[in-house]
Amino acid sequence: VNGTALYLEDLVPGAEYTAPQWPVAEADVIRFGQEFDPQPFHVDAAAAAQSLFGGLAASGWHTSAMMMGMATRSELNIVNGIIGLGVEALRFPRAVRPGDTLRLLMQILEVRRSGSTPSHGIVKCRWQAFNQHGELVAEMLPRLWVQARQTSAGEPAKESTDVPA
Amino acid sequence: VNGTALYLEDLVPGAEYTAPQWPVAEADVIRFGQEFDPQPFHVDAAAAAQSLFGGLAASGWHTSAMMMGMATRSELNIVNGIIGLGVEALRFPRAVRPGDTLRLLMQILEVRRSGSTPSHGIVKCRWQAFNQHGELVAEMLPRLWVQARQTSAGEPAKESTDVPA
Numbered sequence: 001v002n003g004t005a006l007y008l009e010d011l012v013p014g015a016e017y018t019a020p021q022w023p024v025a026e027a028d029v030i031r032f033g034q035e036f037d038p039q040p041f042h043v044d045a046a047a048a049a050q051s052l053f054g055g056l057a058a059s060g061w062h063t064s065a066m067m068m069g070m071a072t073r074s075e076l077n078i079v080n081g082i083i084g085l086g087v088e089a090l091r092f093p094r095a096v097r098p099g100d101t102l103r104l105l106m107q108i109l110e111v112r113r114s115g116s117t118p119s120h121g122i123v124k125c126r127w128q129a130f131n132q133h134g135e136l137v138a139e140m141l142p143r144l145w146v147q148a149r150q151t152s153a154g155e156p157a158k159e160s161t162d163v164p165a
Numbered sequence: 166v167n168g169t170a171l172y173l174e175d176l177v178p179g180a181e182y183t184a185p186q187w188p189v190a191e192a193d194v195i196r197f198g199q200e201f202d203p204q205p206f207h208v209d210a211a212a213a214a215q216s217l218f219g220g221l222a223a224s225g226w227h228t229s230a231m232m233m234g235m236a237t238r239s240e241l242n243i244v245n246g247i248i249g250l251g252v253e254a255l256r257f258p259r260a261v262r263p264g265d266t267l268r269l270l271m272q273i274l275e276v277r278r279s280g281s282t283p284s285h286g287i288v289k290c291r292w293q294a295f296n297q298h299g300e301l302v303a304e305m306l307p308r309l310w311v312q313a314r315q316t317s318a319g320e321p322a323k324e325s326t327d328v329p330a
Binding site: 032035036037038039040041051052059060061062064065066068069072080081082083084085086087088089090091092 | 197200201202203204205206216217224225226227229230231233234237245246247248249250251252253254255256257
């Protein structure tokens with residue numbers, strides 16, 4: 001986590017945030033696969049070579065987790081943390097391979113104050129992961145729950161324990 | 166993986182598939198959090214008690230990965246594996262807690278033949294995870310890439326290495 005904590009008022013559509021890169025080790029691909037996605041193309045290099053992936057590839061859930069790992073160590077230092085309400089349009093246009101190095105780009109798309117909880121707001125983002133060749137490997141549109149500096153009435157905002165589903 | 170391998174022709178809208186349950190151990194919640202989502206509410210019980218989660222909660226990416234873990238050990242034994250093209254409407258309506266036991270329900274929503282690759286099709290599903298109280302904790306709409314038994318022209322289908330993005 002880098003820099004001053006960001007409140008809802010600090011997040012502006014169009015703003016972009018980056019993160020430290022993330023190397024994809026073969027041992028990590030296989031370990032994640034064995035625990036959560038034990039299909040041949042994620043855990044067995046020889047079998048993966050015969051599969052439609054043509055070689056070992058990271059589980060899409062591993063790639064998603066790596067994106068979160070980068071986000072939590074990024075410039076997007078939100079005051080109450082990176083709390084995801086949900087994700088739209090998660091896709092994996094290209095395989096993530098052992099030996100790749102991933103890079104995360106986070107862009108703010110929309111910011112709106114919560115109607116029911118005026119101390120907070122909902123921020124829609126686009127998160128994209130690229131490999132070392134600049135190729136897009138994963139993309140998603142997360143909605144984050146972000147504390148405001150002031151309520152919509154201009155009073156100091158306190159942290160709310162109400163998280164909308 | 167259980168039972169006979171399923172082809173595109175075997176997957177029918179409305180069909181439901183279940184999976185072995187998955188216990189959520191506190192050590193696993195913290196370990197996943199430390200690697201991929203090191204925020205206080207995922208890795209530090211004392212700090213989590215003071216957060217808006219009111220106690221340790223699994224990262225949403227951990228929950229998603231556990232859902233995949235259940236799916237790969239389920240009755241949904243697709244011939245070429247569970248290959249996700251993308252996911253819509255991923256959401257986490259309730260926190261997943263250490264000590265919970267998760268249950269996965271997978272429902273087939275839509276089945277359509279690929280236009281460009283008639284040996285395969287795209288199957289839209291609803292996956293829901295429930296805790297031991299029957300409460301919905303996570304939901305998503307994945308699209309899967311599934312091999313057909315026969316092409317749309319009635320010829321035996323061969324595995325294709327073309328995966329649409």
